[in-house]
Amino acid sequence: xxxxxxxxxYSVKSVxxxxxxxxAGQVWYNSSTKAITSxxxxxxxxxxxxxxxxxxxxxxxxGLQTAxxxxxxKSDATxxxxxxxxxxxxxxxxxxxLSTARNxxxxxxxQTAxxxxxxxxxxASNATEEYGGSSWTSGGNLGTARYSATGAxxQTAxxGFxxxxxxxxxxxxxxxxxxxxxxxxxxxxVAKRGAEGAxxQTAxxCxxxxxxxxxxxxxxxxxxxxxxxxxxxxNSPIRSFAGDGSQTAALGFGGLGPGFTNQTELYNGxxxxxxxxxxxxxxxxxxxxxxxxxxGFxxYAPGGISNATEEFTDEADTVRTFxxx
Numbered sequence: 057x058x059x060x061x062x063x064x065x066y067s068v069k070s071v072x073x074x075x076x077x078x079x080a081g082q083v084w085y086n087s088s089t090k091a092i093t094s095x096x097x098x099x100x101x102x103x104x105x106x107x108x109x110x111x112x113x114x115x116x117x118x119g120l121q122t123a124x125x126x127x128x129x130k131s132d133a134t135x136x137x138x139x140x141x142x143x144x145x146x147x148x149x150x151x152x153x154l155s156t157a158r159n160x161x162x163x164x165x166x167q168t169a170x171x172x173x174x175x176x177x178x179x180a181s182n183a184t185e186e187y188g189g190s191s192w193t194s195g196g197n198l199g200t201a202r203y204s205a206t207g208a209x210x211q212t213a214x215x216g217f218x219x220x221x222x223x224x225x226x227x228x229x230x231x232x233x234x235x236x237x238x239x240x241x242x243x244x245x246v247a248k249r250g251a252e253g254a255x256x257q258t259a260x261x262c263x264x265x266x267x268x269x270x271x272x273x274x275x276x277x278x279x280x281x282x283x284x285x286x287x288x289x290x291n292s293p294i295r296s297f298a299g300d301g302s303q304t305a306a307l308g309f310g311g312l313g314p315g316f317t318n319q320t321e322l323y324n325g326x327x328x329x330x331x332x333x334x335x336x337x338x339x340x341x342x343x344x345x346x347x348x349x350x351x352g353f354x355x356y357a358p359g360g361i362s363n364a365t366e367e368f369t370d371e372a373d374t375v376r377t378f379x380x381x
Contacts, residue, residue, distance in 0.1 A: 098372050100332040102320070105351070105365035106147035110139045112363075113356040116163030116172060116207070117298070117342035118187075121145065121349040121367055123167040125187065126342060128175060129354065130159040131361065136177065140187070142167055143351065143365070152191035156183050162207035162216055163342075164253075169211040171195070171233065176203040180221055184233070186211055196237035200229050206253035206262060211235065213257040215279065218248040218265060225249070225268040230279070232257055242283035246275065252299035254306040257281065261303045263323070264311070266295040272313060276323070278303055288327040292319060298343030298352050305347040307368065312339045316358055322347060322370065331371075336364050348372070 072088050108126060115129030124143035131137050138154035154172060161175030170187035173195075174180070180203050184195035198216065205219025205227070214233035220226050226249035230241035244262060251265025260279035266272050272295045276287035290308065297311025304325030311317055318334035334352065341355025341362070350368035357364070 100371040102332055102334050102366045102368050105367045108148050108353055108363040109150055111361045112354050113340035113361055114159040115342045115354050116161045117344040118163045118165045118170040119167040119344045121345040121351045124344050124351050125167045125170050126353055127172055128154055128158050128161045154192050160203040162205045164207040164209050164214050165211040171211045171214050173198055174202045174205045198238050199231055204249040206251045208253040208255050208260045209257040215257045215260045218251050220249045244284050250295035252308055254299055254301045255303035259303040261306055264294040290321055290328045291330055296339040298341045300343050300345045300350050301347040307347045307350045309334055309352055310338050310341050334366055338362055
């Protein structure tokens, strides 16, 4: 039988306090607590959360895994909804509706300070609405009416980019929001629709999307507050998916690639890696949160319009103690 030293390359040491620089898989005996302790690696995984009250697709999201916000979308092929729901980490609660029901809109911000803009009523909308934790109020209109656009940032420092129409391939237009009005920012290097976004107004990320109706892309672009530059390519071309996080720690999942997909990819600011799959393949879903703790909800799945919620936890090291006293 193999020993721990033969398997891991080091022996079980006796220490008086847990080491600060332990390696994944390392085991030690803490003589002060009289316990065997180990540094374990927990694999990345998706788990089921509470179902949404209203099944829908082409919706938008904002906030965190334990304080999420879902708004707008379609409840069937022809019905736009203004429904807003708040997530507390386990269940959804209905809140105040959007003033204008619409689908394929963009969003950003937090559960108590959200921003919704663009979308299709139809036609393409330039309307902006601000959420205060219970109800929506009108904000400044976008300079370019659009749907299938992407959002990032906050309610008072927002970023909107891409989308359509008039071009079926998408738009390059970027706009910045200051809490009351939109102004033009630097144009994307390539027109996109159905892309995803993350980050802030001065450190934004655009990834994936479609450059025409039949050509998904895997490119990423970084925004510095005035212009876009190329980032790392995703492993798979994808559009109409969900994402969240920051410019240097992003999460993308689901989408059309070209069929239903459950793939998840993680970004570190330079390169993308494939991670744990969603339990339910779907597109036109929404997401929020961080790379470490993401949230995906709604969308269109093989079985139809979905109200399913999934919670993502990234791979992490954790110290576990086993009492042997």
